[in-house]
Each structure stands twice: as structure tokens, then as C-alpha cells.
Amino acid sequence: MTPAGSLLIADDLHKAYGPTVALDGAEFSIHPGEVVAVMGPSGSGKSTLLHCLAGIVPPDSGSIVYNGREMATMSDAERSALRRSEFGFVFQFGQLVPELTCVENVALPLRLNGTSRKEAERTALTWMERLEVDDLRGKRPGEVSGGQGQRVAVARALVTSPRVLFADEPTGALDSLNGERVMDLLTDAARSTNAAVVLVTHEARVAAYSDREIVVRDGKSRDMERVV
Amino acid sequence: MTLRGWAGDLAMGVRFAFAGGREGWTRAVLTAVGVGLGVALLLLTTAIPSALSARNQRGTDRDDFTYSTKAMPKADDTLVIAGTDTTFRGTDVRGRLVEPEGTKAPLPPGVGTFPGKGEMVVSPALRKLLDSGSGRMLRDRIPYRVVGTIGQAGLIGPAELAYYAGATGLENHLASGSVERIDYFGPSKQHTPDKLDPILLLLVMIIFVVLLLPVGVFIAAAVRFGGERRDRRLAALRLVGADGRMARRIAGGEALAGALLGLVLGTVFFLAGRQLAAVLVVRDISVFPSDLNPSPALVALVVVAVPAAAVLVTLFALRGVVIEPLGVVRTARPPRRRLWWRLLLPLAGLALLYPMIGQGDRNGNFNEWMVIGGTVLLLVGVTALLPWVVEAVVSRLDAGSVSWQLAIRRLQLSSGSAARMVNGIAVAVAGAIALQMLFAGVEHDYTKDTTNDLSRAQMQVYVRGDVPLDEAARQFAATKGVQRASAISQGSLGDRAKEADTSMEVAAGTCAELREVARLSSCRDGDVFVVKGSNYDAKARELTTAGRTLYFDPAYTGSTHHTVAWKVSPGIKAAAEREDPTGYARGGLLFTPAALPAGAMAGLVQQVYVSLKPSVPDADDHVRNTAARLDPLADVNTMAASRTSLQFRSIRTGLFVGATCVLMLIGASLLVSQLEQLRERKKLLSSLVAFGTRRRTLSLSVLWQTAVPIGLGLALASVVGLTLGAVLLRMTGETVTVDWTSVLSMTAIGAGVVLAVTVLSLPPLLRLMRPEGLRTE
Amino acid sequence: MSIGHTLLGLLESGPRHGYDLKRTFDEKFGHDRPLHYGQVYSTMSRLLKNGLVEVDGIEAGGGPERKRYAITDAGVTDVERWLATPEAPEPYLQSTLYTKVVLALLTHRNAADILDTQRAEHLRMMRILTDRKRRGDLADQLICDHALFHLEADLRWLELTAARLDRLAEVVAR
Known part of the structure; x- marks a missing residue:
């Protein structure tokens, strides 16, 4: 896989949290519409790689180029704006605001972008229908099951029609049936909007939803396409 | 349930509070710090009366007034x-x-x-x-x-x-x-201590209630710190077989642990604060640490009441909560708060206060218990009404911007805890508004307007007569920062050298100086004038018959000083009255320097009126230095437009000091619970930032989340405070006027606390929003 | 898989022709490998010989596929016994992959590469199965899941071995 035509390219990333080295020369690239699994044992730096790629955490060194722009040259506000409008996120848990209803949670990214409440909630509802959770609109996250909540989270990640969807162990807290359902819906929705998906997981069966995988070990990434 | 069982469960709770690992410790310490601050303030407040009386005691022990008209003879022991x-x-x-x-x-x-x-x-x-x-x-x-x-x-x-x-x-x-x-230091034999008048006593009682009540509310809030984590622990206890009642009592035991540790910390804080008192000067008042001794009875009360209250509050807070083995279930939709019993408290308070109306007017006594009870009920009514008000208002609010939406939805879900947070501030503000109103209403009774004319002079200096007449005025005029100085010498003139039957005022000065105190048509050195139209007219007529001999500075019993005789000369001119800068219109005789008999000056006191240049710093202190140089016994007064009763002023000072402490304490508790809440939402905050939420949005939502309940709390506090203030004013027989500046300033202080809490919680908030929060431990 | 028992089981619901049996078998179980007619014929004649089935009738034109078979009582008993007997769990003690890894270590070749190559291959297969599962019906899903779980187990072993390569190298070198 060549970086040419890639939407998001990272090269030689280094990142340490105090004495703990999380990334030690990691590389990454992804095309529009591609689903790439990031695998590796726990503590290998998978999540850190995702955080760097998404502009949440600045790497200590190395370059990340999104859509032709070097992320390091962007201000924090610009990166936040990027995350709001071009990226979507699904995490393992703790991401839905417990006080807001499901539809308000899904509409939140749109509202952060300045869309009116009515408009945002209408769009949110179409995505909830797509993820088959529209009947939960008035419920609060505490009142729905884990699988339903995660689907609400996926709807929220997709509601802005992001160009890259970052998913960090999106099925980590779910049983295999619910996990599969979430993965089905997530990848279908991403493919239909030509969004790239960065899928961090340690589960092979979740990774199997990807087009290709890279393995992170001790902060170094290895593109498995090139191995074969 | 036997007493033994109770004690066992409580003890187990105490053990859990400390054995819960780092999390348990943090919670226990947090509670203890909160309770400790409250206890320290309680002890401090209860120590204030003893400190003030010790202070007063030493004050009278060094009294050096005889209050005796009879001069004491010189002796070996004088x-x-x-x-x-x-x-x-x-x-x-x-x-x-x-x-x-x-x-x-x-x-x-x-x-x-x-x-x-x-x-x-x-x-x-x-x-x-x-x-x-x-x-x-x-x-x-x-x-x-x-x-x-x-x-x-x-x-x-x-x-x-x-x-x-x-x-x-x-x-x-x-x-x-x-x-x-x-021949001794200490209170004069004739001296009787001033008795606090009933209105001042009322003020003191209200101040204590107003200061101590928020502390109580604060302690009640402090024992509920970290409630959400505790819930999980209680559920785990149910899982291993504790029944619901046991779990509740164990929770009570945990609160007890925090309260007991809080008592210890409170003692430490108090002792530390006592040392701090030595270096702290508040409005000219400083206190020796050793004077701050709370009375044993009050200490015993604090030691018993605080832990007991902690357990009771916890048990009360757990009503409507079902502790299940798999988690704590708050009755899904808590029953809507009912209004009637909440209204009952303030109404009962009003009912208790009502019979007291007008008591202060008839110089009667207030029934202390009814006043305190009524005030307490009225103020506690705020804490009962506020949750209802917050719930009622918040449930009707609709989401606007994202930050507003986040805040409102959170408040809607937990309006009770929001109300609890601001209860203390609301009570303090309500009490303070009522007090300010009472103060403003009765202030004029304790403040006397003086007759001083500040446009003519701002300082008045008395210098003894052995300083040459013109010398004093000249020296003051030459003092840095002095615009103008004019001197007048004054004394008395009697019909006999000793034991005079009749005497009148006499003043001496240059023509210009005499014109400051009387209206003269013409004046030359050597002239003598008699002031017409004053109270002294009759005496003056009688004494100023030509040829009569009068005596300067006549002596009375025991005094042995020398007097100077003066023969009334013919040709005394008439002068008209004029008020001097202190507003006094003098009568009697006026002498120009040449007319004054030799040696008469020594019996006169020079009074110098000084007007200052407002632009010169320390001008008044330069004047005092000049006065001391001229005469170590010189008496210097700064003239003011009004004079407030000293007793009244010190009570008012006490209120300011107390209110400041209480509001700071409550601010601290707000901050603690705010931070705790934020920490529990660390992951959520990080993920919100991850998907691009502006920090400003989150900060604003934190502000709204505090500002909305506080705004409601302040509104309610204003209503209750004004009501209480009006009732108190009626009790003292004053006309009811709303002191809007004090209402505004008190609410502004409350609002300032919110702002400060928000600002102080921003750095931790920003830190919590860092993406590190996303890392899984 | 025992084709004999499977065919026998299919006959329990009623007599069938040989071609009918093959078609039903292929539909239900033969996802990857359809049966040959020869397999059906040889199996049926074995069952016939053992008295587990009997010929119910022959259509005109002859040939084994034209015969109609029916199950005998002995056949029913045999199916019952087969179903009741648990399958011996596969002990997976003989692993080619393990042999490869140890050999690589002994000859100082890169064992991690072997594991990674295998890993990629496994995941490629899992991707194909996942894709098929998403398009297929419930039967497809169950069969693919069976395979996916096994592959996942292999992958876990690969991960674990990769993590322990250093220690393995020490043991092997001893």
C-alpha cells in the first residue's frame, strides 16, 4: 500500500508519557473509504496512535498529514474544529452524556458546529433510524442497554458525515452478538459515506471487518499487507 | 434492632471509611476537611465572646480614670x-x-x-x-x-x-x-459597665444565628461528599449479605468516621487559626491566641452534635434510595417535591417573630428563644424551599445553546444536589440581607450627626496656654499639608479667684482669629468685645460692669494654680454670634492680644482649627507631629461629619468579619464538590473534547451549572432576607425601608463566590479535559 | 464428518431418491464441497449392506440415483447412537506451526516473521469468512462463526507465542 492518494498519513511518530514510551517510530496511512484495523497487545500504543492520528494528542515528533495539511502546524482550535467537522469518534465507554437524551447526544456534534437544535435533531434521527435505535430518542443513556448505547454512539460519530471515523475498541464492552451488530452497522454506514475508518481493537473477529490491518508492538507499527 | 447492633454497624462503617483503599481515604479526608473547616469556624465563633470579654477585662484593668471631682493629694503611692x-x-x-x-x-x-x-x-x-x-x-x-x-x-x-x-x-x-x-489601675469605683441595650442584643443574637446556620448547612453538605462512590460500596455490601437497614447504618458509620476525623481536623484548624489571629488585624481589632477559648459547654455541644448530625443527615439523605445488591437505585423518578411542608417552616418562623413586633420601641425585652427560634426557622425555610424552587424552575427551562443544554439537563436530573450546594450561600445571604436592613434601619439611632463644618477646618488641636498665642498658629500654618490654621485661646473668667459663683467663657486672639468665632464690626489690637445674643448675655451684663475685677481661670476645690486678675475696662465693644468650625456659637468676652493682662495666657487653652490640603498624603499626621512638638499633651481631633457609637461599630465589624469567613468557607465547599463532580466525569469530559467540543463550551456549562441554582438561591434569599429584615425592623419599631444597596451588595458577593468558584475550578477542568483521560487504566 | 450418518439422518423424515439426498445434503451441509454422485452411491450401498437402509423402489431407467431408499429400524437406532455420542474434542497437540517456529529458532531464522506471516494469512481468511457471513443466511453465519472462532483461537495462540518468543528461544537453545 503506497501513501499516494492517502487521506491521512503518519510517519515516524514518537510519543512518551513520562518514562513510558507509547509510540516509537510508528507509521500509518489510510485511503478514503478504507477500513484499517490497528491491532496489538494491550499497552502496545494502539490507543495513543489513534489519539495522535485524530489530533487529540500531539506527538512528540514525527509528522501527521491529513488531506495534505500537516497537523503540527494547526492550532489547538483548528484541530478541535477538524475533529468536530471531519472526524467522528466511537469509544469503548463513557462517551454519552448521561444527562442528555439519546437524540440530544447524537445531535451534539452538529450543534457544536452551529447547526440549529431542530435541524440537528432531525438529522440525528435519520442516523438513529439507520442504526435502528430511533425508538430510543427520548431515553437517557442510563436507560438503554450497552449494545443500544454503542449504536447511539456510532450514530453520533457518523452524524456529521465525517471523512474519518476513529473507533477505539468500539465493541470492547459488548458481547459477541451485539459487538457484531455494531460492527456491521458501523462498517456499512462508513462504506456508504466513503468514510475511512481507523479501528483500534485487540479482537481478531472485530479486525476481520477491516480491509487491512496494522499491528502495533512496543510502539512500532507493522503493516501486514507488506508482510504477506 | 438492639443498640449493640447499631453500634456494630456504625463501627463497621467507620472501618470501611478508612479501609476502602485510596478512594475510601480520599473521601474520608475530603469529608473530614469539610467538617473540620466547619468545626473550626464553630469553635472560633463560640470562642469570640470569651475573647471579647478577656479583651474587655484587660481594657478595664488598665483604666486610669478616677471619675472623681475631688483632687487626690500627692502621696507615696500616687x-x-x-x-x-x-x-x-x-x-x-x-x-x-x-x-x-x-x-x-x-x-x-x-x-x-x-x-x-x-x-x-x-x-x-x-x-x-x-x-x-x-x-x-x-x-x-x-x-x-x-x-x-x-x-x-x-x-x-x-x-x-x-x-x-x-x-x-x-x-x-x-x-x-x-x-x-x-493610686491604682483598674475600673473606677463609681464605674458601672454599660449594659447592652435590647436592640443591640437583638443584633448580636441575629448575627450569631446568621453566621452559625450556614456553617451547619455546610457541615450537612460536607458529610455527603463523594456520595456516588459510596453508593457502589454499599451495593457491594448488600451483595455479600448485608440487609438494607444494615447498609444504611454502615453508610451512617462512614459519615461518622468523616465527622470524627473532621472534629480532630477542626481542632487542629482552630488551634492553627488561633495562632493566625495574632498576626491578623481586622479593622483595628486583633486578638491574643490565648484569649480564644471556647466555653467548655459549647465545645461539648459541638463534639456531640456534629457527629450525631452527620449520621442523621446521612440516614435522611438515604431515604428514597433503595440499596440493591447490584447497585443503588434512586427511585427512578423521585416524587415531585411537595411545597406545603416546606412553606410551613418559614411561616412558623414568622409566627414566632410576630409577637415581638414593636417590643424594641417600648424599650421592652425580646424573648431570646422566640427571636432565635423564629429566625432559625425562617432561614432554615430557605434550605427547605430552595430544592423545590430549583426543581420547579429548572424543569421548565428549555435548552438553548449547547453549554446551556448540558447544564440544564444535568440540573434537571439532579436538582437536589444542585440546591444542596447553594443552600449555605442562600442562608448566609438571606441572613446578611436581613441584618444589613436592620443595621441601616437603626443606624441613625446610633450615629450622631455632628455640627462640624468641614469646609472651614478638618482638624482641631488643643494646645496648653504656655505656648505663645501666635506661635502655635504660625507653626501649624507652616506644617506640610496645611492649607490654613487659625488659633483661638479660650478659658473662663470668674467673679472670684477661688470658688467663683459666676463665670463665663472667654476667648483671645487676633482680630482675624476672633472673626472666625464672632462677627465684629471693627477691630483693633487692644479691643475687648462682648458677644450679644448668646446664652451668656445675662451673666455678661452682670459681670462686665466697669471697674469690677474678674479672674482668669478661676480655681476650684483642690486646685492650687495661680489666677490672673483683670479690671473691667470701659469701652467694651459689642459683637454678634458666629458658629466656629465645630458648629459652636460662643458667648462671653473676646480679647485681642494687647488687651490681655500679663500672665493670663497660661490659664487659657489654645484651640487651633486646621484645614488640610487634600492632595498632600499624611497631612493629618504632619499636623499631629507639630502638635506633639508644641505640647506633648496636645489633644488632636479629626473632625468628622458624623460619629458612630463605638459599640454599634464593633458589632457591625463583627458581622463583616463573620460573613466574610462564612462565604469563603462555603465557596471552598462549592469548589470541593464541583471538583469532585468533575473528577467523576473525567472520561466523559475527555471524550467530549476528543470529538471537538470547545473548551469554552464546557467551561460555560460548568458556569451555568453553578450560576443557575445560585441565581435562584440568591433570588429566594433576597425575598426571605427582606421579609426577615422587615420583621426585625418592625420589632425594633423602626419604619420599614428596603436598603437596596445592601441587597445588591450581598447578592453581588454571592455572585462573586460563584464566579470565583468557577474560575478556580477551571484549571482542574482544563486538566481533566486533557486527552490523557481517554487512556484506559 | 460422517457422510453415512448424515445421509441416514436425512432419510429419517421419509424415503428419498439418491439424487434427492445429494441435493438436500448439498443445500444444508455441503457449502464448500458438494457430494459426488459416486460418494452417495458408495455410501448407500455400504448402508444397504449393513442393513441400515432398504430399497423402497426403483424408478425406470435404473442407476443408483434412481433408487428410492428408506431407513430401517436398525438405521434409526444407529443415527440415535451417533447423535448421542459426543465428538472427541480435537486436542490440537500436533501443530505444524509450532514445529515451524521451533525450527526457525534452532536454525536462527526469524521466527517472528513466520508468526506475522501466518497471522496475516489467518486474518485474510477471517476477512473472507466475515464477508461471507454478512451476505449469507443464518446457516452461513453459524458455519462461518464456527470457523471464525477457531481462527481467532489460532490467532490468539500466535499473539501469545509472539509475546513469548524470547523465552522460547532460550528453552530451545538449551
């Missing part, structure tokens, strides 16, 4: 003492000149040996001030050599500025009023 109090940069300095007349002369409290002439003993605070650069000007005023220190027994507070300086020849000034001969 002391002549002169008051030379002064003011330096707005701070009072207590000064005394002492001259022992024998070996058995009484030593002032706190002084080991008498200072010799030109020497002085000083308080530690004064020594420090004199040694510092800023005290140089004062050094010039009291140029004596420091030879010793005044001990604690002779001072009312550690920050008091005081000195005793040795002097000679004071005896000659015994008649001047500020010099006395005494």
Missing part, C-alpha cells in the same frame, strides 16, 4: 498619668505619660519598671512599627528612647499600638482634664 493618645495613618496609638510620685506608685499592667524621663516602654507592635521605615514619622512624634516592652497583661490585642513614657512636671497640668493623679 502616680500622675496623662493621656496622649494619637492616631497614626488611621490606626489608633494608645499613649500615656507617667510620673510616679513615690516608691509605691502603681505600675500599669504589663509594665515591669517605670520608664525614666525621655524613655518609654512600648507594645511589641509599636516597637516593630517604630523600627520600620514607615514608622519614622511616628518616631518624630514620640521621640522617647525605648527601654522595655509592655506585656500581654497590659494590651487588649497583639496588634495594639501602645506606649508609656516617663515625664516630669505633669502635676502642673492636673486641671487640664487629660492628666490625673491615681
